[in-house]
Amino acid sequence: MSINFKNVFYTYSEKTPFRHEALKDVSLTINDGSFTCIVGHTGCGKSTLIQQLNGLLIPTLGSVDVNGYHIEKKSKSLKKLHDLRKEVGVVFQFSEYQLFEETIEEDVAFGPINFGVKKEEAIKIAHECLETVGIPESYYKKSPFEISGGEKRRVAIAGILALQPKILVLDEPTAGLDPRGTKYILDLFKELNKQGTTIVFVTHDINIVYEYATDVIVMNEGKVVMQTVPEKLFAEDVEQYSLETPLIQKTVNLLLAKGMKLDVSKIHSLEDLVKEIARVRK
Amino acid sequence: MKLIEVNNLVFSYDKKINVVDGVSFSVESGKYISIIGHNGSGKSTIAKLLIGLLEANKDSIKAFDMELNAKNLRAIRQRVGIVFQNPDNQFVGSTVRDDIAFGLENRQIPHDQMDDIINKFAAKVNMLDFLDKEPENLSGGQKQRVAIAGILAMNPDVIIFDEATSMLDPKGKREVRESIELMRKENPNLSIISITHDLEEAFSSDEVIVLQKGKIVADDNPENILEKPGIFVESGVDLPFKNKFLNLLSQAGIEIKNDESLERIVEELCR
Numbered sequence A: 001m002s003i004n005f006k007n008v009f010y011t012y013s014e015k016t017p018f019r020h021e022a023l024k025d026v027s028l029t030i031n032d033g034s035f036t037c038i039v040g041h042t043g044c045g046k047s048t049l050i051q052q053l054n055g056l057l058i059p060t061l062g063s064v065d066v067n068g069y070h071i072e073k074k075s076k077s078l079k080k081l082h083d084l085r086k087e088v089g090v091v092f093q094f095s096e097y098q099l100f101e102e103t104i105e106e107d108v109a110f111g112p113i114n115f116g117v118k119k120e121e122a123i124k125i126a127h128e129c130l131e132t133v134g135i136p137e138s139y140y141k142k143s144p145f146e147i148s149g150g151e152k153r154r155v156a157i158a159g160i161l162a163l164q165p166k167i168l169v170l171d172e173p174t175a176g177l178d179p180r181g182t183k184y185i186l187d188l189f190k191e192l193n194k195q196g197t198t199i200v201f202v203t204h205d206i207n208i209v210y211e212y213a214t215d216v217i218v219m220n221e222g223k224v225v226m227q228t229v230p231e232k233l234f235a236e237d238v239e240q241y242s243l244e245t246p247l248i249q250k251t252v253n254l255l256l257a258k259g260m261k262l263d264v265s266k267i268h269s270l271e272d273l274v275k276e277i278a279r280v281r282k
Numbered sequence B: 001m002k003l004i005e006v007n008n009l010v011f012s013y014d015k016k017i018n019v020v021d022g023v024s025f026s027v028e029s030g031k032y033i034s035i036i037g038h039n040g041s042g043k044s045t046i047a048k049l050l051i052g053l054l055e056a057n058k059d060s061i062k063a064f065d066m067e068l069n070a071k072n073l074r075a076i077r078q079r080v081g082i083v084f085q086n087p088d089n090q091f092v093g094s095t096v097r098d099d100i101a102f103g104l105e106n107r108q109i110p111h112d113q114m115d116d117i118i119n120k121f122a123a124k125v126n127m128l129d130f131l132d133k134e135p136e137n138l139s140g141g142q143k144q145r146v147a148i149a150g151i152l153a154m155n156p157d158v159i160i161f162d163e164a165t166s167m168l169d170p171k172g173k174r175e176v177r178e179s180i181e182l183m184r185k186e187n188p189n190l191s192i193i194s195i196t197h198d199l200e201e202a203f204s205s206d207e208v209i210v211l212q213k214g215k216i217v218a219d220d221n222p223e224n225i226l227e228k229p230g231i232f233v234e235s236g237v238d239l240p241f242k243n244k245f246l247n248l249l250s251q252a253g254i255e256i257k258n259d260e261s262l263e264r265i266v267e268e269l270c271r
C-alpha cells in the first residue's frame, strides 16, 4: 500500500498578499512498516507535509496516495476521508488543541465512538490507552484542560492510539514530555512499529532519528532534499542540512579519528557503543 | 543580591491536593537557573505564581524587595518576563510586529524607538521577514521565536522560559542561547529561570532545581546534583549524555579519570 506523494505543491493563503508556497514539488514514498523520521529547519514544511496524510490539507497541485485512498483536488474519493482518518492517526504539533471533551476519558473514547464502537467498549479502550501513556486513573474524570502541558500531550497521544491506526503520524510528539516519558513513549512507538504500524515522525531531535528511524526524509525550504536510511545520512556531513550530529555518532567519530577500530555496523545505541569499546579494548 | 525570594510556597487548584507543596528558593541576580522535573511536577504552576497569574499564599513570594500582592503586581510584572509553554497563549497582536510592540507599549517605550527595537529583536530570532504575518499562521518553531523576541525586547530583569525552545531546530536553539548570553553580558544582573526537559541545557546552567510532585528534592549546582544519582531514579528526569556514557563504561569495568569533556573521555579511551 504505502504512502506516495506525486509532485505535491501546497500554497497557504493563495490569492492574497500573504501567499506562501510551503511545499514545492514534493515526491516521495513512505514504505509500509517503516519508522520514517522527517527532519529539517524551522518552517521548512514538515507540519504542512504531514497534514496531507489524512486529508486535513489537500495538495494545491499534485496528489497523495495513502493506503489506497487517492487525495487530489477535485477527486471524488475526498468523500471517503472520514474512513481514511481511522487508518491514519495524527498527533499534531500543538496537540492540546486536539482535546475538547469534558473529561479525559471521554476525550480518548471519542475517536472509537466516532467510528462506531459502543460507548462502554470505547471507555474501556480509553482506559487502556491512558494507562499506556502513563496517565493515572485519578485523572480519568478530570477535564483535559486542567492538566499540565506534558499531561495534555500524553492524553492526545492516547486519543490517537485508541483508534489503532495503521499509520501513526506524530508531529514532535515528545516535545514537552519529561525524559523518562520520552524514552517510554518512543519505545512504545517502536513496539507498535514492530507489530506492523507505520510510523511517520517529525522531530528536531537528531538522537531520536539515530536510535529509532528506519528511514529519514530531510526537508529544506519546502523541498525534499534527501530520502535515505539513517546510516547513509550520518555518514555525510549533516550540518549542510542544518542538522546536528547525533551524540552517539559524534562519539563514534571521535573514537574513529583517534584510531579505535570500532565495528560501526554493530552500533545502534549507547549500550552497543560501550559493548563495542569494551570488545576492542580487550 | 536576591531578585526573587520564594518562601514556603503552597498552591492547590482543587483545594485538596497541593501541586506546589512548600517550595522555597531564591533567584540571585545574574544567575541562570534551570528547573527540571517530571510532567505534572508543578513547574508551570510555579512560573504562573511568580508572575501573579495564579494567587500565591500570603508572604510567600518577594520580588525586588516587594511583596507579590495586588498592589505591587504591576511593578513586578514590568521587570519579570515570561515565555509560556504554548506560544499561542502569548500572542495578543494581529501581526508579529504588533505583538512585539504590545509589550513595549506596556513598558511605555516611546513610539519613535519602537521600530528599532522591534527590528533588532526580530532579527535576533531570524524573524525579520515575518513581521507582517499573523502569529497564528506561523510554523511551531516560528511561533516560539516570536514569543521569545517579544519578551527579550522588553528588557526585563528576570526572564522565565517555560519550555520556550522545545520546538526550535538546533540552529534556533543556539541563536536564542547566544542572544541571551549577549543580553547577560550587557546586563550582568539579568537572571534566567529556565523550565526545561533538555538535560544538556539544564546541566550547563549555574543552578539546577529538581522538582518532584510539587516539592524541591534538590537545588544545587550541576556538578553536585549529578553526584546524587538517587534523585534521577525518583524524579522522572534522566542524566545528560556524557554521564550516561560514563555510567555505562563504568558498568563495563572501564573507569575514566578525566571526564571533563567528551573529547577528554575519548582520549583516555584510546590511550
Ligand SMILES: Nc1ncnc2c1ncn2[C@@H]1O[C@H](COP(=O)(O)OP(=O)(O)OP(=O)(O)O)[C@@H](O)[C@H]1O
Pocket (backbone or CB within 6 Å): A145, A146, A147, A148, A149, A150, A151, A176, A178, B013, B014, B019, B037, B038, B039, B040, B041, B042, B043, B044, B045, B046, B085
Ligand atoms: N488548570 C489546572 N487545573 C487543575 N489542575 C491543574 C491545572 N493545571 C495543572 N494542573 C495540575 O497541577 C499539577 C502541576 O501542573 P504543572 O502544569 O505545574 O506541571 P509541570 O511541571 O509544568 O508539567 P509539564 O512538564 O507537563 O509541563 C499537575 O498534576 C496538573 O495535572
Ligand SMILES: Nc1ncnc2c1ncn2[C@@H]1O[C@H](COP(=O)(O)OP(=O)(O)OP(=O)(O)O)[C@@H](O)[C@H]1O
Pocket (backbone or CB within 6 Å): A012, A013, A020, A022, A040, A041, A042, A043, A044, A045, A046, A047, A048, A049, A093, B136, B137, B138, B139, B140, B141, B142, B167
Ligand atoms: N496557516 C498558515 N498560513 C500561512 N502560512 C503558513 C501557515 N502555516 C504555516 N505557514 C508557513 O508555511 C511554512 C511551513 O510551515 P510548517 O508549519 O509546515 O513548518 P515546519 O517545518 O513544521 O516548522 P516547525 O519546525 O517550526 O514546526 C512556514 O514558513 C510557515 O510560516
Ligand SMILES: [Mg+2]
Pocket (backbone or CB within 6 Å): A046, A047, A048, A093, A171, B139, B140, B141
Ligand atoms: Mg511544525
Ligand SMILES: [Mg+2]
Pocket (backbone or CB within 6 Å): A148, A149, A150, B043, B044, B045, B085, B162
Ligand atoms: Mg509545564
